Structure formats: C-alpha cells, structure tokens
Amino acid sequence: MKGRIIAIQPRSDGAGNMAALIEDGRLEDLMVDPAEDAGLQPGAICRGVMERPLKGQGAAIVRLPDGQRGWLREPKGISPGMSILVQVSTHAEPGKATPVTLRLTFKSRYAIVTPGAPGLNVARSIRDEEARDRLELLAREGMDGAEGLGLVLRTASEGASDEDVAADIEDMRQLAEAVLADDGKGPELLVDAPDVATRAWRDWPEPEMVAEGEAAFDDHGVSDVLHELRSIRVNLGGAAWMAVEPTSALVAIDVNTGGDTSPAAGLKANIAAVEALPRALRLRGLGGQIVVDCAPISKKQRLDVEAAARRAFKRDTVDTQLVGWTPLGHLEFLRKRERMPLREVLG
Template sequence: YPPIETLLRRGQEVIVQVTKEPISTKGPRLTAQVSLPGRFLVYMPHSDHVGVSRKIEDRGERSRLRKLARSILPEDAGGVIVRTVGEELTEATFKKEFERLRATWQAIEAAAAEAEAPARLHEDAKLISGIIRDLFSDKFESLTVDNREVYNEIRAYLDRVAPDLRNRLKFYKDTVPLFDRHGIGDEVQAAFRKKVTLPSGGYIIIEPTEALVSIDVNTGRFTGKREKNPEKTILKTNLDAAREIAKQLRLRDVGGIIVVDFIDMELQENRDRVLHELKSHLGRDRARTKAFEISGLGLVEMTRQRVRPSLFQSLTRLCPTCGGNGRIFTPATVVREIERSLRRAAASGDEKRVVLRVHPEIALRIMEEEPDFLKRMARATGLKLDLRDDPLLRQDEYRLLSGPAETDVTQKYAAA
C-alpha cells in the first residue's frame, strides 16, 4: 500500500465507515472501502468484486450465484458478496435487495454533498434488526420474544424482507420470565466465570489479559483410573476441551490473540487429532478464526476476529477494591505495610498521636497473631497509638488519623 500521506491531505473530506468499535485504549477502525450489509447481499459501491460466502460450500451453487450476480449487476454499479443465507437466492430476491442497498448508498452520497464534516451520514440497523438480518434463517425452528415493542419491530422487518419466516416468530406470554424458562440467565452468569467444567471431569480456566486471552486445560478429578495408559486420559480431556473452547469463544465473543495450553501429549497423532477437533468446531463460528499447530509445549496460538468488545468487557467494569487484579493483600501483608507507615510518621517528627483504623479482619489478625503490636510499635516510634476496627473499609485498606482532630494523614505516609 502507498503511504497514507500520498492519498490524503489535511482538510480533505472523505466518506468512511466504522468497521470496528473502540476497545479499551484503542480507537475505532475506519475504512474508505464502504460495504452495506443486507440480509442476502453485501453491497460494495467502490468495488467491482463479485463473491460468495465461503460457508456456501457446494461448487455448483457458488457458480450459479456468482453468474446470477454478474448478470444482474449494472455496469460500474459496484460489487457484491452473497451472504450465507443467500443460498438458493432467486433473481427477483437478488434484484430487490440490490436495489434497496444501492438506493441506501445513493442517499448517503446525497447526504455527504450537503453535510459539513464531521457528520454521521448513515447508521446501521438497530441491534434487533441487525441480529435478525444476520442470524435468523430457516435453520431456526422459532424465535421467541417477550417484549411487545421488539416483537412488532421484528414482525415488521420480516414482513418486508423475509415473509416466509413470519410464522416462526413467537410472542412469549407466560408469567415465568423467558430467560428462567430456558435457563438462559444461568448460562449468562456462567459466561463470566473463569472456570468451565468439562464432561470428562476436567476443566479449563479462561483468563483475559490486556495483550491476549489465555486458556489453560486441566484434568481435574478425571484421572482415568480404569485406563492403564495416561495418554488416553489426557487425549480425552484435550478433546473435550477443544470442543468447549470453541463454544466459549462464541458465547463470550472473545477476540484477538488467544493462547491455549493443552495438556502435554507424547504422540504426534494425538496432537493432530486435538487440533483437528478444535479447527472443526471453530469452523462453525461466524467470526474468522485461525489456529496454528500445537507446539512442543502443548500450546496452540490462534486468532479470532474482533469487531466489538467481548461480553466480559461490555458488561463488567474494574473492581474498585482490587483494581482488576482479582486479588487483595493478605492480612499479614497489610500489617507490615501499616508498620512501615507508622515508622515513616515517626521519622517525620510531625506526629505525636495516631489512631489506626483497619478492617475487622486486620484487627483480628493483630489481636490473635500479634497482641503486642501496638506496644511494640509505640516503643519503636514514640507515638501514642490507638487501634479501631471499621467494617466500611476494604479488607486491605487502613487509615492513619493524626492528633485530637483525627486528621487523615494516610497518603502522607503510605508507600508511593
């Protein structure tokens, strides 16, 4: 690609499309290669490419769809990609969808001619319409909705785009919440847990980090006591893990770099079998994935397309207690930090009397494990010390209060 400065100049107005939401500290990804998704087609006004989804595997059908697209596309009208649900697409449906998408692009161009940059020219379908457009097809027996407004929105969309699917849309009227009826609430909660158990009794640990997501596979209580060959036990656990990992990546919408630490296997044929199992289940994923060979250490490096923040990032925030570490200091560690803070206070020469406020867990630790702590520190520092417990403090938090007014001087003497 040529340098960006040869293509753009300061103050130039360009129509761009957001292809990836901002995630963490990274901003959104933009492209000037606009693509407008429909139910059956993706229209690309700046391209002449005609393609067919890779998930349509039948060669005859792929060839038919490609010929159909080329015969209907007007000259210099852009390019299209036939989506997976476009299998067995008819000429009438193709024309209708193409004309609608092309009209959308023309409306965008007209808006751009009048708007003053920066300006939003077009917004993609609402969340509900987008999900129905991209996912709902005749492969689903039914779609159940418990919100009348959402139900009417989906109904209107299906009336326009896919009337043959209207009878599969159901409105839920039961007093038992829909999620409770089908156990979905429990599954959502499970998607935030690090540990996922496997049918064999083993388990995997999923740990998101700033750079990548690590997944560790363990046999757990499954030791294969009836198996004399431990390699078979390890293989069974790894196969279970490969299937579950592919499922969890979809459920949690995990993207980016992923490293899986399978249990070490001695036989190359077993490594190949586990990798094949992983790749076959990843093939069901709508997001693009790529898994590399198992290394000598039993590690599999893979990538998964990331368009939006994962479920973990979208629905949770950093814990105010641990700052996202998932751990806090032990009572013994907190007591030692208090000791150092008191010594700093004594060395400053500004303090005479200090009230020490701590969480009840820390107060209990001092009274049971170090009952002479206050006397010892008073002798060592020359300060008058008093200990109080405060259940409103975090377990690894403490306060140093100075003088009769009990002024908070904790930050003055805490470690930098």
C-alpha cells in the first residue's frame, strides 16, 4: 500500500506496545516498549543526587530513583550530596550505569524547549520564507517572558495550524518551568520517558492511516520483517549481502560480494551496504561503536563509500557520526544508543 502507515500492536507479553512505521509498503522504523523492569529509559527526567566523582574519567556517579545509578559526564561545580536535575540520554548497556546529562530538553510534536540554551529557532528544513516568518512570530509570542529557555520548532510545525503549534509551545514551556522549579530532595522521577504510542505520534507525523490491534503487524507485513530481523544477514541486491552482528563491545558489519567477481563488485557492495545500514541499525535498535569490514576497494574508492554513507545517515533519525577509516581498512561510526536492542526487548 502506498503512503505512510503507523501500526500499533500490543506486545505478546503484555508489557506495553510495539509501533511500526511503514512507508509505501516497506517497514522503515520500529519502536518497542521495554519490559516493566527495564529501568529508566531515554528522555526520562529525574531529580538525582551526586554520589561520587570518578577520578581520571571526567565523570561522576549519580544516585537515581529506585536504587539505580547514573553516569554523568563532566560534573563541574557539583559536590557529593547535591540534588541535581538530570535526563537519561541513552540506553544503558547491561551491567552499566545509565548515561545521564544535565542538558534537559522537553520535546513534543512541534516544539522542543531547551533550558539553558536560549534562542528561538525554526528547523532549517523549513525553507519557505512565509512559513518561517509565521513560525518565528509564534515562537516569540509563545516564549515571551521565558527566562533561560530556548525553543526549536520542528519540521512538522510547518504544516500545523497556528493553534496547534502555539498549544505545543505552551505545554512544553509549562512543563519545563514546573520541572526547573523543583526544590525537592532525594532521587525522584519527575517526567517519565514517553511510551511508543506517544513517540509514534510525536516523531511520525501525518500518516495516511493508523492501524491498531492485535493483528496490526500481520495485516501490514511487519511480523514477517520481525522474523527476518532475527537473522544477521541483510541482502544488498544481486549476490551481495552484509552481516550485522552486535557484540558486547561493538556492532560488527561484514560486507560480502557473494559470487560477484567483477572489478566493481567491492565498490558496489560497499555503497549498497552503507546505504542499507541506517535502516538495518534502526530496526534492530543498535548503537554505539559500529565497525564496517568493507569488501576490498582502493583508497580512492573509499571517498565514494564515505560520500554514500554521509548521504544515507543524513536522512536517518538517530544521531550518527562517521569517525573514519582504521589502519586495517575498517569504516567506523559512532551511533547514539537511543533504543534498547530489539533482541533484548523481544528475547
């Protein structure tokens, strides 16, 4: 089916929902609510207590609600025992403290309010001058008198009504001001991370259809793709394929030309791999250090692979940095751990 469809289906174990974004019949994104005992998730805002600095690491341990521990980078000017506001920044790896940040953001469908980062901004993807002028006026009106708060209006705001954008700005501003006014003591969850239904509404705007129910994934072909995602193999067209193998330290990508022995086989396979990589990582919920063992190519051809990778990840929704080539010819990326790996969620 053509168009954009959102399918939301309950997890089989009853632990929340799963949400899928299908565009023109192809699964493009997937989100799954974690189990109830999964701990704090990215986006949650807590009052924490500074516990102790980690000497030589430029970081500190923060005591969080329910006995959890947070890992805070560069805790300058914060003494042990102080109460601080922190936000979970990325998914915690098994057995490690939860990464948190002092830079809070309050994000909704149209507006992002940024305490400590003043300024009114409209998404650069909105290029129509009339639309930008309209949104800038809404931003000024909505943030009038807000001290120390910044605002970013997201791409989806371009097609929204003035009333909806203004309401979103007001909601996020009020939430930010309420959290920043907190003067409590001891660890406490102040704003929980959004569930997948909320995130789907927030981050996947303007669907042609929203399908809900226990058969939503079967009806739109998502269940078949979930079965395929359990395999490490990703076909790249023709004989080429790549293996996507997460380990405890990194995600290893092995690019293979298959039976293609033509002179351009390596370059074609590598370009196809980096073009397919954002979707492969996104659907599997993988992040951290990504190491691509490319098919053999010349150093000159590496520039073509880099260019293809930059184009592909520019369209992705998860922050990913191209680090560069290792002495052994591996291409490395650093990707935000925004989600729990699919294999951990579904078992």
